[in-house]
Amino acid sequence: MVGTKVIIIGGGIAGPILSLFLKQKGFEPIIYERQESVTDAGLGLGLQPNGLIILDKIHGLLESLEGCAIERFLMFSEVPEDAGILADSDAPSKMKEKFGHSILSVKRTTFHRQLVEAAQKAGVEVVFGHRLVSLKQDDNSVTVTFANGNTATASFVVGCDGLHSDTRISLFGKEEPSYTGLAQCGGISPTPDILRGQKTMMNVFGNGVHFIAAVCNDTETFWASTRREPESKETWRSMDQEAQEKFKQETVIRNWGNGVGELVSTATKIVKYGLYDRPELSTWHKGRVVLIGDAAHPTSPHLGQGANQAFEDINLLTELLKQNAPGSGEYSTESLEKIFTDFEKQRIPRCAQLVKEARRLGDQRVLVGVEACKERNNEMRMKFGTKDNEAMAFKLYERTLDLKKNTPSESK
Missing domain, CATH: 3.30.9.30 (D-Amino Acid Oxidase; Chain A, domain 2)
Structure with missing residues (x-):
């Protein structure tokens, strides 16, 4: 039986880790990364x-x-x-x-390369040179259009595309940092x-x-x-x-x-x-599309928690997806809304606290x-x-x- 197809936008640090978690739980993730290579x-x-x-x-x-x-x-x-x-x-x-x-x-470059290779070895397709420009949702799926004109469709989409997230812009509009x-x-x-x-x-x-x-x-x-x-x-x-x-x-x-x-x-x-x-978001999803990691809660580096908080996102999100998996293998928009809302209820307060603590620590370190x-x-x-x-x-x-x-x- 073919698992539920999931599009992951972003092949940096969070994307490959998410793909490995999803693969272990029976999903069929595919990663689209805007850069041409690692x-x-x-x-x-x-x-x-x-x-x-x-x-x-x-x-x-x-x-x-x-x-x-x-x-x-x-x-x-x-x-x-x-x-x-x-x-x-x-x-x-x-x-x-x-x-x-x-x-x-x-070393980030070494770590990144190892994660991408681990995802590929696990059977995850990683497609480079694809930058998201728009999302179109219906009752059963999401279709993603890329800058090169290609499209892809899946049950749902997870935006892992970092600080300059095109997924976040598509959902909530462009923000001024x-x-x-x-x-x-x-x-x-x-x-x-x-x-x-x-x-x-x-x-x-x-x-x-x-x-x-x-x-x-x-x-x-x-x-x-x-x-x-x-x-x-x-x-x-x-x-x-x-x-x-x-x-x-x-x-x-x-x-x-x-x-x-x-x-x-x-x-x-x-x-x-x-x-x-970036402005703090009150929600990280719309319909069948959800943000995680820096795309959802970008933070300054002073607490050293950017990647680690993305891993916490991944752990909880994949657990909720598995716990609420439909018998047919296909998620309704209503079920995904519930999963993403439950995910946010736990993660938004924690991430907001750590973002503020990182900012405070940065100010403390650079005193004049x-x-x-x-x-x-x-x-x-x-x-x-x-x-x-x-x-x-x-x-x-x-x-x-x-x-x-x-x-x-x-x-x-």
Whole structure:
């Protein structure tokens, strides 16, 4: 018996994962991606316990991923009036025992390629070079029209097409994003000695600038610096060589210690992008079409939850689809409306909370003024700087990520 056909718009990170979940549950997903092939966009991702618990439900996937299980947190201050180490903790090495998984740091291009290959190996068709331009729904199906004139029809459509979602525009119209006042420059670099010993994630705080770096494989580290500056374009593409060299020479962090200056000077790829907010949606679906991941709830990167929240979306949506599967294999519009509404009732409040927390954390990290920076530094010392506070840090982490709902026993 042929499973229910599902069109997935977007072949980035969420799309292939969704296709694997749907395939395991007996659906027939097909992915349409607007790019012509897997691209080199982006830098790295921190796959956190709440996301890894879900990925572990796909047989063999986690074991095949190339990445680095983080064992150590380092925090420094580069504020001259309050410089020095804020925390050096091996708490990440204990996360697996506590939560079932630690943090897995991955290079985005490698991770993306592995996901697409896993989907194709599972029998999912991935069609590149197809950009959605319109959707037409009837009582039994959705027909998608692409910019190249091709069309495709399925029982329902899931928009996984990210921050610049064409699916979202087709459902709710074009929106004007609002600039947060923060821009990031990030890169991929050879791992410096200070991070090479233990598998390390490092945060460095300055006056008006924040820097984060994470080892992502045996030889490379991805990093990003955030600062307040005039509006920057929202793109994740690499700078040209001249712009990269100019950044290396002019950035305020080029003279920072603790490996920061070395990471900047040796970067093999640097990108720059502004951070923008989108209006919060009260619903993520219309009829037979639903949004997930960044298409539904785009977030700034400061909490490291963009991909992980997409995985939570996928886990719940596919469970609801399976639980409410019709005997005929074909979903009515009424049944899909109920499934998508139940999905939103659980996911919208949680994602809205985390989007706000990510924005708050970004503002906290990029403080301007010596006294404000000292206050922030003291808070970091209190939360993460002593072993006595490890339990408090774990409790805060557990509450933020809602890990009690995703216990290790459910991971298979």
